[in-house]
Amino acid sequence: MTTAREIMTAGADCVRTDQTAADAARLMTDRGVGALPICGKDDKIKGVLTDRDLVVKVLGPGRDAGTFPAGDLNQEEAATVGADDAVEDVLATMTRYKVRRLPVIDQQRLVGMISLADVARALPESQVGDLVEVLSSE
Structure with a gap:
């Protein structure tokens, strides 16, 4: 069984709720x-x-990214996946929440991120195609 830990990109960073949108943009740029x-x-x-x-x-x-709180961009419910969850569970979570990226947690601690590309490398083409279809239907 392939797990989320095996396909994730380790070492993800968080933007804090009390940081600004501009801080988030800089962090995204720095980390690529x-x-x-x-x-x-x-x-x-x-x-x-x-x-x-x-x-x-x-x-x-037209909002000011330098003062707009990153925390105001939270979702009602954060979709995550456990580090030891099967890759099929990752696929099911991405499909259910219609997301292209998922934080990976281990005992409530962020340990990495999984993207659609990570899933595409780990699963058969037909399963990935179903996910892409769901994501494209928005």
């Missing part, structure tokens, strides 16, 4: 990523912030 988990002061994941979120929810409406 298009998404970051949003973590609260309790270190628990509150959501995932994407580069698209920054454009659509902050920059596009």
Whole structure:
């Protein structure tokens, strides 16, 4: 059984709820990523912030990224996957929540991120195709 830990990109960083959208953008640029988990002061994941979120929810409406709190971009429910969950469970979670990226946790601690590309390398083409179809139907 292939697990989330085996296909994830380890060492993901969080943007904190009390940081700004501009801080998140700088962190994404520095790390060369298009998404970051949003973590609260309790270190628990509150959501995932994407580069698209920054454009659509902050920059596009003319908000000041330097003062807009990253925490205001939280989702109602943060979708995560356990590090020891099977890759099929990762696929099911991505499909259920219609997300392209998932934080990987181990006992509530962020240990990595899984992207659609990671799943595509680990699963048969037909299963990945079903996920892409679900994600494209939004």
